[in-house]
Each structure stands twice: as C-alpha cells, then as structure tokens.
Amino acid sequence: MSGLFAFHGGLKTARHKTESNRQPIQPSALPKRLVVPLRQHIGAIAKPLVQAGDRVLKGQIIGQPDGYISAAVHAPSSGTVAAVDQRPVPHPSGLPDWCVTIETDGEERWIEREPVAYRTLHSSETRNVLRNAGVVGLGGAAFPSAVKLNLGGRRERLDTLILNGAECEPWITCDDRLMRERAAGIVAGLRIMAHLLDPREVLIGIEDDKPEAIAALTAACAGTGYAVRPVPTRYPSGSVKQLVKLLTGKETPVDGLPVDVGVQCFNVATAHAVHRAIDCGEPVISRIVTVTGRVRRPQNIEALLGTPFADLVAQSGGYRDGVERLIMGGPMMGFALCDDRVPITKAANCILAAGAEELSPERPAMPCIRCGACADVCPADLLPQQLYWHSRAKEFDKAQDYHLFSCIECGCCSYVCPSQIPLVQFYRYAKNEIWAQEKEKQKAELARQRHQARLERLEREKQERDAKLRQKAPARAEVSAEKPSLEAAVARAKATSPAVVEAGAPATSGD
Ligand code: SF4
Ligand code: SF4
Incomplete structure (x- = not known):
C-alpha cells in the first residue's frame, strides 16, 4: 500500500465483524421512556432547560451547553418530562448522573427543522450551530466537535483533515454499515468540515477488511479531491495518533494533539452528524449501535439516545446462553456495565454481550517475567512493564x-x-489516583489563594483606615493650634485680673 507509514506495535486480533455487519441498519423501536443524560460529552455537563411536567418536541433542546467545552442535549422524541434527576448511566465509575426522563407520546412530533446556509455564515456561527446541535465525536470519545473545528490561531491552515473509518476494534461494525449505506451524507459533512478548516488535503482512512465501505466512499468522493486510503487491518489503526502516523507519517508529540503537527481527525459518524445538523437542521438525537456477541440476532440499530440497552438487546432477539459480561464498546477498550437498563449515549457505539468465548479467559495473574512482549506491541512506544511496576507500587x-x-x-x-497481568487496569487505577490527587491539590491551592486574598483584603482595609485617620490628623492639629492653650489663657487672665490665683484654672464668675 503506497503512501502509508507503519506505526510501532499493534496486533492482529480475531475480528468478529461478520456476525453483525450483514444486515442493514435497523431503526429502533420507540421506548415508552427515554432517560437522556445531560453529560454525554467530554467537558461541562449541559444545564437543564426543562422541568418535570414540561411538554417537549422531538429535537427540542433540553440541555444547554455550559462553557466552551460542552455540548447541547436534545429530546430524542416528543412527550412529557417525567423527571430531572440523577439516574444510572453507562460509565466505568458506575456512578449516577443528571438525566432528563421523557415519557414518549408516540407522536414523534419534530421541532421546526431548517437547513443552514453555512457558506454565507462566519465560521464561528457555523461552529455555534454545531455546538447547539450537540455534535460531538461519535467514535466513542464524545469530544465537542465545534472545539476541534476551531484552529483558534494555532495555525493559519490545516495540512491534513482525516476522516477515521478504520473501526479497528473487534466486533464493532456500526461505522462499516454507516459508510456502506450513507456515504453521501458522510462526504457532505466532510465538505462542511473542510470548509471550516481549509485543509491542504483530505484523507479517509478505512481498514482494508471493509471493501464495501471503501467502494461506497470512493464513489461518493468522486470529483471532490478527497482521497480514500485503505489501511492494513491491524489493531489499533483507528486510534487517532496511530491513524495520523499511518496516513501522514507524522508523529503526534507525546503530550500533544494531532493539530500540533497540522492534522485534525474526525470519525465518519461525526461527519454524518455534521451533515444532519447543517443540511437538515437535525440535532444529534440518535446514533448507530452495534448489538453483538451472545444475542440471537446481532445487528446495527439506529437507536434514539436514552433508549435502555436492554431494549436494544430485546430487539436483537434477547440474550443467548452463557453471557458473562455486558460491555459497552469493544473487548479491547470497552468497559463492563453492571446493569442493562442504562441508556444509550452519544459515546455508545457497541453493546457486546460477552461470554467465555468472546472474552479472554480470566486466569490468575502470574509474576512478570520481563519478557518484553508488552513493549513489542505497544503502539504508543511505551514500556508497559515499567508502567505496571510503578503503578502497582503507587509510584505515580x-x-x-x-x-x-x-x-x-x-x-x-x-x-x-504471558503472565495474564491485567496491565490496563493498573494504568487506569494510576491515572485515576493521579487525577484525584491533582483535584485535591487544586482544592488546597484554591483554599490557600482564598486565605491569602482574605489577608490581603484585611491589610488593605487597615491601610485605608490608617490613611483616613492620617488625613484627619492635620485637620485636628490645625484645630488644636487655633484653640487657646490653658497656659496662655492663665497668663492672659493674670495680666488682666490680679484676683486670679495660681489655681491652674481661670476664675469663674458666680460659682
Ligand atoms: S508485563 Fe507481561 S508481557 Fe510485559 S514483560 Fe511482564 S510478563 Fe512480559
Ligand atoms: S501501555 Fe497503554 S498504549 Fe501501550 S499497549 Fe498497553 S494499553 Fe496500549
């Protein structure tokens, strides 16, 4: 494959794609209740704009972005708000979060939808439309796209805009089906992104085990100048830094972002969401979810956000025997859920009902034998065994x-x-500990700053009081200078009245 650059490490894994990628995308059945989390993106949680009892339309904004890194949240269907409260959400922490629960009315009544003439708008206005349409990275990261579409003076022009259709994780096929079935919409979204970022070149990376998707996008790109680049099927070619290296040869700095080397990368589903938001006036209220593993009819479903995972499993024929774990995402980077009643969010690309066959068998971890196999496959070129030692020893x-x-x-x-050490769990633990310590440090620093500010205020007030007193002092001195002194009065009295005796006070008449 000409024009491609290899990245270090990676793996050939079992693919398990054909289980779910043979069927066209199915629409989801409308649930009676949708539980819509207000935090479905990286950044600040959206502020609720509705309360229990409010009627809402399909596509109506129910959560307003709060701050620059945030995104709006919308009602996926029409109905009545039943509650705004904390509910279980799909997150590795298992903690509940704020959600808007909507009792659907079955009418699917939309808000007014209007296409946006983005070519007549300033780029900041178009980005604002995307922010208010709740467009975030749909590859799983859920980072607000409006932020990534703003170069913010970091560089005048982007070198390369990459569309990521690699979908390297085993079992997941939602992007594959989207590319096969909605290639024109993806390219329409890509055109809008290119309009905003003005890149020198546009590349679309797709793993070479998806020939139908490659053909569909190649046809849709005809006449655009955008190039579809098949990349070798090697996990994790769809990880951003690895895809940037594969397609451009550029190394993203260790603590940097692709934009630092002139590249920006978006998932194919994100491009499609951009197209829907701008060309159709539709916010993000659904996403394609692969439902696979030990279910009777593995498939891809276009699910309304807020639909319980259990409903999609039921729509896929229910569980087969032997399910040991329910995973959101794939077996490599996904995480296990404790409950299948949690709602679909913008980050939920796959539900994997995993049994012993789908998971690597859990065997007891043995001591590290320093074989170096982990370093050989690490695509980030790290020393995983060292990370393991230090994470385990809490040497953060x-x-x-x-x-x-x-x-x-x-x-x-x-x-x-070979020692079956759950290395990634140690890294996640270490990262969480470091973040927690960092938060504590920030809290302590904030308290120190507040204390310092109070001391400074008290000192300032004291100085102001002293200054006022000093201002009054000369005036008092003048007054006292004008007032006749006791001694002078006595002297004057002596001079005028011999009756006045040395009594220390002038003689008074009558008393
Ligand atoms: S952590 Fe595992 S793979 Fe890495 S050196 Fe030790 S035994 Fe080998
Ligand atoms: S250390 Fe991190 S990046 Fe490297 S192989 Fe392990 S999980 Fe992947």
Whole structure:
C-alpha cells in the first residue's frame, strides 16, 4: 500500500465483524421512556432547560451547553418530562448522573427543522450551530466537535483533515454499515468540515477488511479531491495518533494533539452528524449501535439516545446462553456495565454481550517475567512493564516519567502478556489516583489563594483606615493650634485680673 507509514506495535486480533455487519441498519423501536443524560460529552455537563411536567418536541433542546467545552442535549422524541434527576448511566465509575426522563407520546412530533446556509455564515456561527446541535465525536470519545473545528490561531491552515473509518476494534461494525449505506451524507459533512478548516488535503482512512465501505466512499468522493486510503487491518489503526502516523507519517508529540503537527481527525459518524445538523437542521438525537456477541440476532440499530440497552438487546432477539459480561464498546477498550437498563449515549457505539468465548479467559495473574512482549506491541512506544511496576507500587511520579498519560488504554499489552497481568487496569487505577490527587491539590491551592486574598483584603482595609485617620490628623492639629492653650489663657487672665490665683484654672464668675 503506497503512501502509508507503519506505526510501532499493534496486533492482529480475531475480528468478529461478520456476525453483525450483514444486515442493514435497523431503526429502533420507540421506548415508552427515554432517560437522556445531560453529560454525554467530554467537558461541562449541559444545564437543564426543562422541568418535570414540561411538554417537549422531538429535537427540542433540553440541555444547554455550559462553557466552551460542552455540548447541547436534545429530546430524542416528543412527550412529557417525567423527571430531572440523577439516574444510572453507562460509565466505568458506575456512578449516577443528571438525566432528563421523557415519557414518549408516540407522536414523534419534530421541532421546526431548517437547513443552514453555512457558506454565507462566519465560521464561528457555523461552529455555534454545531455546538447547539450537540455534535460531538461519535467514535466513542464524545469530544465537542465545534472545539476541534476551531484552529483558534494555532495555525493559519490545516495540512491534513482525516476522516477515521478504520473501526479497528473487534466486533464493532456500526461505522462499516454507516459508510456502506450513507456515504453521501458522510462526504457532505466532510465538505462542511473542510470548509471550516481549509485543509491542504483530505484523507479517509478505512481498514482494508471493509471493501464495501471503501467502494461506497470512493464513489461518493468522486470529483471532490478527497482521497480514500485503505489501511492494513491491524489493531489499533483507528486510534487517532496511530491513524495520523499511518496516513501522514507524522508523529503526534507525546503530550500533544494531532493539530500540533497540522492534522485534525474526525470519525465518519461525526461527519454524518455534521451533515444532519447543517443540511437538515437535525440535532444529534440518535446514533448507530452495534448489538453483538451472545444475542440471537446481532445487528446495527439506529437507536434514539436514552433508549435502555436492554431494549436494544430485546430487539436483537434477547440474550443467548452463557453471557458473562455486558460491555459497552469493544473487548479491547470497552468497559463492563453492571446493569442493562442504562441508556444509550452519544459515546455508545457497541453493546457486546460477552461470554467465555468472546472474552479472554480470566486466569490468575502470574509474576512478570520481563519478557518484553508488552513493549513489542505497544503502539504508543511505551514500556508497559515499567508502567505496571510503578503503578502497582503507587509510584505515580515515576509512572508519569514513563509517560503514563500517553497510554491510550488499547489493551495490546494485556492481550499478549504471558503472565495474564491485567496491565490496563493498573494504568487506569494510576491515572485515576493521579487525577484525584491533582483535584485535591487544586482544592488546597484554591483554599490557600482564598486565605491569602482574605489577608490581603484585611491589610488593605487597615491601610485605608490608617490613611483616613492620617488625613484627619492635620485637620485636628490645625484645630488644636487655633484653640487657646490653658497656659496662655492663665497668663492672659493674670495680666488682666490680679484676683486670679495660681489655681491652674481661670476664675469663674458666680460659682
Ligand atoms: S508481557 Fe507481561 S510478563 Fe512480559 S514483560 Fe510485559 S508485563 Fe511482564
Ligand atoms: S494499553 Fe497503554 S501501555 Fe498497553 S499497549 Fe496500549 S498504549 Fe501501550
């Protein structure tokens, strides 16, 4: 494959794509209740704009972006708001979060939808439309797209805009089906992104085990100048830094972003969401979800956000025997859920009902034998065994010296470790601890700053009081200078009246 550059490490894994990619995308049945989390993106949680009892239309904004890194949230169907409260959400922490629960009315009544003439708008206005349409990265990261579509003076022009259709994780096929069925919409979204970023070239990376998707996008790109580049099927080719390296040969700095080397990368489903938001006036209220593993009819479903996972499993024929774990995402980078009643969010690309066959068998971890296999496959070129030692020993500074935060948690190291050490779990633990310590430090620093500010205020007030007193002092001195002194009065009295005796006070008449 000409024009491609290899990245370090990676793996050939079992693919398990054909289980779910043979059927066209199915629409989801309308649930009676939709539980819509207000935080479905990286950044600040959206502020609720509705309360219990409010009627809402399909596509109506129900959560307003709060701050620059945030995104709007919308009602996926028409109905009545039943509650705005904390509910279980799909998150590795298992903690509940704020959600808007909507009792659907079955009427699917839309808001007014109007296409946006983006070519007549300033780029900041178009980005604002996308922010208010709730467009975030639909590859799983859920980072607000409006932020990524703003170069913010970092560079005048982008070198390369990459569309990521690699979909390297086993079992997941939602992007494959989207590319096959909606290639024109993806390219329409890509055109809008290119209009905003003005890149010198536009490349679309797709793993070479998706010939139908490659053909569909190649046809849709005809006459645009955009190039479809098949990349070798090797996990994790769809990870951003690895795809940037594969397609451009550029290394993203250890603590940097692709934009630092003139590249920006979006998922194909994100491009499609941009097209829907701009060309159709439709916010993000649904996404394609692969439902696979030990279900009777593995498939891809276009699910309304807020639909319970259990409903999609039921629509896929229900569970087969032997399900041991329910995973959101794939087996390499996904996480296990405790409950299948949690709602679909913008980040939920796959539900994998996994049994022993779908998971690597859980065997007891053995001591590290320093074989180096983990380092051989690490696509981030790290030393996973060192990260493991330091994370395990809670030597977090040392783990950071070995670039813990460059670990993309791809799971390649755990996959090949002959001692079956759950390496990624140690890295996640270390990262969480560091973040918690960092938060504590920030809290302490904030308290110190507040205390310092109070001392400064008290000192300032004291100085102001002293200054006022000093201003009054000369006036008092003048007054006292004008007032006749006791001695002078006595002297004057002596001079005028011999009756006045040396009594220390002038003689008074009558008393
Ligand atoms: S692969 Fe496992 S056993 Fe080998 S060096 Fe890495 S952590 Fe140690
Ligand atoms: S999980 Fe982290 S350390 Fe392990 S191979 Fe992937 S990037 Fe490297």
